[in-house]
Amino acid sequence: MTPFTRKVILIIQSIPEGSVMTYGGVARAAGSPRAARQVVRILHSMSRKYRLPWHRVINAKGMISLTEDESASLQQLYLAGEGVVFDERGMVDLERYQYVPGPELELESELTGDFGAGAEDHLLPPLE
DNA sequence: CTCCTGACTCCGA
C-alpha cells in the first residue's frame, strides 16, 4: 500500500453524495496528475475492502466508463439515485456535479478549520 | 526481464 494508494482511497471516500470526480481528478488530488489508470486499478482492487463509493468516479468526458453494461447501468442507477442527472447521451454535467477538493486546501483546512460546506470529513492524514 | 492491458487523458486534425 503506497501513500498514493492511501490518498486515492481517502479522496474517493470523501466524495460527497450526489457529486462525482473524474479518474484524472482523483489522481491530481492525490498528487499524481498522470495516474488516472492507477486510480482505476485501485478502484478494482480496493472498492470492496474499503467500501468506496466507486460509482462516483467517472471519466473526463463526464461519462461512465465501465465496459460491462451490467455494472455500467448499476453505476448510473446509483448516481441517478443520488440526484445526478444524465442527459440523453448518458453524460453528466461535470461543471455542476464534479467535486473538487483543492490541491493544497486539505492542509489549509486542517490549519484553519475553515473549509467549504460538506467537505469537513475528507482530511488527508499527514503523508510523505 | 519484456510484453500486454486497461472503468484514462490530452491534443491535434
Add this chain to the structure above:
DNA sequence: CTCGGAGCCAGGA
C-alpha cells in the same frame, strides 16, 4: 463537436 493516435503507469503473464 467528434475521432484517432500517442502518452501514461503499475500489475500480471
